[in-house]
Amino acid sequence: MTNHQQGRDGNILLDLRNLVTRFYTDDGVVHAVNGVSYTLEEGETLGVVGESGCGKTVHALSIMRLIPSPPGKIEEGEIYFGGRDLLKVSEREMRHVRGAEIAMVFQDPMTSLNPVHTVGFQIMEALKLHQGMGDKAARNRAAELLALVGIPDADQRLDDYPHQFSGGMRQRAMIAMGLSCNPELLIADEPTTALDVTIQAQIMDLVKRLQERLGMAVMWITHDLGVVAGLAETVNVMYAGYIVERGPVKDIYGRPRHPYTIGLLGSLPRLDEAPGTKLTSVPGLPPDLLMLPTGCPFADRCAYAEDRCVEAMPPLEEADDPARTVACWRWEYVAGRTG
């Protein structure tokens, strides 16, 4: 832990360049991630939003190099983290990166904990492996971590098995495990989707407090636009394996520029809506990733689409100000129509 405890200093932690991940299945090639590039600063909170199949999880698993291969393959791109390209380091070094430098928390805490070992054993395992701690030191640190994530009687609960924990407590234990080696980046992949709203509020509050205290960067992957609004500084909106829009959270929600983002926000009921208001749903379905169109993947659902949208995928280019990017040929026209 060095300078990033003082908070944001603008140093780039993660730099993704043109990441392409595909799956070679019996049915054909699934184009899961199609050229994703962005940077993440130290201590920053990034929200990655999109619907199922948009590539948000696959892109995170690619960063961790956890894509099952075969059938998956990272085809192209560079992932710079801590000054090196993670796609070029050895498997041995990668094992150190996972856990010690980047930690990941998954959606379903029951399947990501091993049911035949105690919670304490599983947290201690990481400490012994990555930090070379002895039994006693690891146990003390594990109890500390469980207490840090708000589990009462942490020292005794270390000897419990995962089934003795509730869903919220399991997710806390997973976060404790993720934090055990002071990672610089925590990737949270839909960590609250399986939880009730009152428990979700607890977990969101916990991650926020831990981040303030430990200064790590957080990538929060979710389909819930409400969660992102309360947590993230920057938002990547993904669709069919592309980032279609990226910018500071208030700009994305206040002045969305991509027709998909506009549609997504319109699909949500608003607290201040008048009675009888209809939701503005997005017609149609997301494209089949086996047969990705050559043009913009959103074109056939888009009210603004014209010929060039079907012909070529628009690049992610600056819109309004340097912090914002949009991948839409017609964003200026759309902005003029939607304010």
Add this chain to the structure above:
Amino acid sequence: MAEQNGALVQVRNLKKYFPITRGVFQRHVGDVKAVDDVSFDILHGETLGLVGESGSGKTTVGRTMLRLYEPTGGEILFEDRDLAKLSANELRSTRQRMQIIFQDPYASLNPRMTVGGIVGEPLEVHRVARGKEKRERVQELLRLVGLNPYFVNRYPHEFSGGQRQRIGIARALALNPDLIVCDEPISSLDVSIQAQVVNLLEDLQDRMGLTYLFIAHDLSMVRHISDRVAVMYLGKIMELTDRDELYMNPLNPYTQALMSAVPVPDPVVEEERQRVILEGDIPSPSNPPKGCNFSTRCPVAQDVCFESHPDLIEVEPGHYCACHVVEEEGRAEIRA
């Protein structure tokens, strides 16, 4: 939206306990009190929202109401006939008028049946239509829910989640029901598809005068679609009132905490908000707390709250709330 002309369904003191048994002799050792003494009305043409967290008993209420589960106690008056006492034959004819849409569009459609078979089955079972008449009715239903009528010979796996949910809706509409229990119909769908299905449900309600019991855990969607909303916690209704009243003036501390926990998709609002964060987890319905079900997590609980569960009483006209503190002091303000 709703023509408030009397109740279509009156549920009185409904109970559904699932027995817990042990050993080879299936000794009865306790009960999971999934629904414990619940009463409410559903008015003609309205949408009653039923919200709660997992384990609150909201799905069990919906299923017991249709007698898909046998109620342990209480009455379900459907236009003044008690469904809980009907014989199997009488129940079958009444069932034509009440249908259900399930949560999981993958599990609720038989993968070996064609779409035509699925949507047409209720017509056959109830001997409403056969042959050409049935085929025409099925095509009409598919058109009604926004599917291509030529899909009749396809199988469920050829459809996306949203389209499957439309098939489930077409099946529910086949017999021209009065009441549809919508059991979390959108929670397994993506956001942009959710809006399509909700718009379809609203549209069908306007055209066919349907009455809905809309069960969900998504409070913002429930607010959008419902006329009145009931909030459940651990098998009990904690609060029931008009949707605007509930969202503007929630009285029950649990409702307040629940509203506060829901993230709002607006970063400006989120920045200003003070969240009430409840401690702990929802208790097990097999071993509910002795007093008020919410007493273990309630930030304003007093001695009386640990002694008995409060009755659901009409605090203001049309606004029902079960809380000792509200009953005594008129308010139960919880602060972040």
